[in-house]
Amino acid sequence: MKINIGEKNKGGKLMNDYNNFSESYSNPRVKKLRSFAQSTYGMEAASYKGIAMKTLYFVAVFAAGMGAYFYIHNFFGGGAQAFSTEYTIFVGALIATAIAGLVASFAPKTTAVTGSIYSAGMGYALTFMSMIYAMQWKGIIVEAVTLTLLTVAVLAVIYSKGVRVGSRMKTALITCLWLFMLLAWLAPHSAIYTSIVAINNGPIGILFAVIGVLIAAALLMCDFETIQMTVEQGLPAQYEWYASYGLIVGVIYLYLKILNLLAKIANNRK
Secondary structure, three states: OEOOOOHHHOOHHHHHHHHHHHHHOOOHHHHHHHHHOOOOOOOEEOOHHHHHHHHHHHHHHHHHHHHHHHHHHHHHOOHHHHHHHHHHHHHHHHHHHHHHHHHHHHOHHHHHHHHHHHHHHHHHHHHHHHHHHHHHOOOHHHHHHHHHHHHHHHHHHHHHOOOOOOHHHHHHHHHHHHHHHHHHHHOOOOHHHHHHHHHHHOOOHHHHHHHHHHHHHHHHHHHHHHHHHHHHOOOEHHHHHHHHHHHHHHHHHHHHHHHHHHHHHHHHHO
8 A cells, every 4th residue: 555645745744644643642652653753655554464464473572582481491400590590581681671662662663673672572571470470379370361361352342342541541541650660760769669569569459450450451452542543544564563562562561460460369368
């Protein structure tokens, strides 16, 4: 599919479309796409098929990261030495994914590379974390994966029925998440942060975990919207990478929140 623009006003009409696109939909990811959108004269437009293929690519890279964990784990044969090596790689993977995610958020055109780094790193890191959970609660990984897939399917159906997350709620969710992450990074020993952690680890932590799952679900709905708008507004095919990357990030975040919720429920039963 080609987008043709008149010679006299190359890119002008399309940039107006971008403006209307962002004004009508206040999705933060959509706004980010607009910020980096340029004239797409003669360029192929994004498609759902292209986004699906790139999503499968990121899933394959994620699976490779998982495979790397199991290879290293089996190579060292378990034990303290194996755990030390795995943990060191885990920290390195987290740093790599954090940097890749930061670059991707400011430069969507790099997502083919940064998204690959993120997917591979999270494939390893998420598997390592899941194994830690599995050591404490038997069967929790299968439950978390199953619930995550079911939740994604339900949210997709709900979204197809026209249900959307309000623009104010989107902004509030993104802002709260950023504030909490900044607080954890800049002032991990502050009274506010330690109080939040203390409450989260108590009986009321289950309620906090449920709220976390709901927030993750709402953010995933935003990712669905990003995909729809990327295609329907005719953004260049290169932005398929960004839409696919956002979906992968959303599903991973949802899995982590569901895993955390199941762990708190299991721990409360003891």
